[in-house]
Amino acid sequence: MSESIFVPPSTTRYLKLYACFIRYCFVRELGFRFNFIARSVTGVGWLLLLVFYFDLIFGKTNSIGDWNREEYYFLMGTWFVLYGLVETLFLANCTRFSELVRTGQLDFLLTKPIDAQFLASLERIDWAELPSVLFGLGLTVYATYAGDLPITPSRAVGFLLLIGCGVAILYSFMISLASISVWIVRTQSLHELWFYIVQFGRYPSEIYGEGGLGIGIRFVMLYLIPVMLAINVPARFAVKVIDPWMVAYMVFIACLLLFASRRFFYFSLDRYRSASS
């Protein structure tokens, strides 16, 4: 068979494919417009509620840890952007992957002449979560002006890059969790456990204090399951003082986790057993 009918694989081909996914998912959402709007509104409404809650709290106190009201809003905005991006880009794919394993539909993915991790991680874009990202971004901008926070252009660029690292960290954990479904069919509670673990990281690391439990939580969430690192470091980098080693560590751990999770993903595919119908 002549090879000429095939365009060789390249970065542009992958980008073009991703553009297709983006478009298809959008078209699909348009087919369920009411559902799409309801989910977007609920998503943003939820975040508004959280802001409102902390607005009430800051009516009773001046600071949480060493974060004042506007700094805290900035941290919350960072969290919304970070988690919103993960939900828009990866969450649906990772839960879908478990489903593909359970039903055996993963078969089709594996017969395609394309990087399996690319297809498994990026095929679905959850557009309804995007407004949450924008809301979070808006909140950081609002906090910057309202609190007159000391953000410089270079800090802003660094902030966005670190958000990228944060997304990479969360994604690596999620794709690894999804990979586990090759061994354990019902991973619903694992996904749920992950959700609860992430919740530890969305608060300032300082609130965990100097007690034994607090130090333990902080250590685990900064270094072992670095969710707290992923959220706290970008925000601190943008609006407060931060140990440069923490920034370096975050970049390092993001690269390491991306690499390790890719290895683990392929390791799990080798052990895929393919459910029969």
Add this chain to the structure above:
Amino acid sequence: MPIVEVNDLAKTYRVAQKKKVGVLGSLQQLFSPEYKTVSAVQGLSFQIDEGEMVAFLGPNGAGKTTTLKMLSGLIYPTAGTARVMTFVPWERRDDYRRQFSLVMGQKNQLWWDLPARESFRLHRDIYGLDPSFFTKTHDSLVELLRVSHLIDQPVRELSLGERMKMELVAALLHQPRVLFLDEPTIGLDVVAQTQIRDFLREHNRERGVTTLLTSHYMRDVESLCRRAIIINHGRLIYDGTLDGIVAKFTRFKTVKLQFAGEVPTDLAAYAPVHDSRGSTAYLRLERNQVASILAQILDRYAVDDVTVDEVPLEEVIADFFQSADQAASLLPRTAS
């Protein structure tokens, strides 16, 4: 040189023991799961030449799907080798994956909420097909399957048969050299089954795609394949022409006798009467005795007409697998 070559292929699974009931049972299972080993495929060998359409038969759980999955590179074998074209399937090389296709009757790979046309385009980009090549193949497939009026409807609105046709288009867009079809007509109505069968025959005639087909419907097998591979309990029990199955697996032939008058009452003295209606009687005779017994009957009674038939393939296979476990003891007896 064969295009598919399988040697001593084997696959054993470790399966968790049956689920225990209740909270304590499942906790116990969580901490000390018990496994048993199941051999799905045991030492299977066969070869297929380019352009052949081969039926792959056997009862449920015989190992057909497991074999197809190994040949598609989805799962690794426990032992043995396989080569499709020049590739080892489970290395999952892109060059291999561009040249074969797997269609499973019970699974759907198209985007459910989008028109099939969009899925086809996505397929083009995933396989990196040249646009004009894609358009040509696409148009001819869509025309051959007569689905051009359906490709702009969301897949979820299509009937089961229509959806299967779309699956076939998607699977053939990159013009695979090797095609694995796992129950492509399962659950479809008779009309759709016939259409898909006709399409596969036509497509194979035009393109010479090497095809390995599993199906529960003997009509599929009879009309598409001349050769069959039969496995049971993961082992090969037959590899040869479809016609040869009858010769190998039945000791009997059906003999239809049309008498001049009523069916004689003492006919049973010569052979067991399978069925008799008015002046027609059906006998089942061991094939090596057909000639002698028939001679005796013709000698004694006035017979208007005689038809000797093979037992229908469908019945042969059904009978055979119903007594699948006796098969081992049955086969030597036939040979002796």
Add this chain to the structure above:
Amino acid sequence: MSISLASQSPSITRKYATTFSVAISDRLTYRTDFLFATLMRFLPLVSIAFLWTAIFEGSGATRIAGFTQGEMVAYNLMVFISRAFSSMPGLAIGIASDIRDGQIKKYLTQPVDMISFLFVTRLAHKLVYYLLALAPFGLVIFLCRDFFPPSPTPAIWFWFIVSLAFSFVIGFMFEATIGLIAFWTLEVTSLSYLTMSVVYVLSGHMFPLDLLPPAVAEFLRWLPFQYLAYFPAKLFLLGNQMSVEMLTFEIARMIGWTLALVTLVRVLFARGLRRYSAFGG
């Protein structure tokens, strides 16, 4: 109906009893990772405890919105317990899909009242859940014992348990109302998502209503949602600060809302069925 209730009731009882036992065994088989899953849901409480410690430190106050630091943490645990009674996962969506895909016909042809049937099934699920959840809940309460004020008086204990029972009924009727709206519109799934977050705030699940400006808090106490989480929790923790008149008033309002919601569900169901029979599924 011409059949007397006396002749009808034994078979009905048996019918519901069967439903009941089926539901129970169902629950026991499928809740494999139950202990793990239940304990996991308490994890956010750990962060909440630390968060409120930091908030109290930042404010320097001993009471915020009437709660001490310990009571605030205990409140978050108590709303958890209330919601274990009043939340009805999947009820509204279940009713809606029954209506949409015509499953509701089976209730029309069989002599079983759909609402009662669902109520009994739900009750069975909940009872088994409590039986199983006793251990993990007990463990968490034990770990959090230092956050709690001294145990309330027997009278408050009594009304606390009563309020939990009512929270179950109110929660059920509210969710059923949402589900029954499916007789008139198809978008119940989205609607139930929206109400979920509304209930989360208005029931006081997110934070004690006292944190809100007094006028707003007072208005929210007039709505039925406070009985889903806030009222039982507050009664248990700060019931000793509540006057007898206040308590009587609250209980009366709670019973009033219960009756109103039961009536609403009955009316909606009857009208919905009439509409359904008229237009078909």
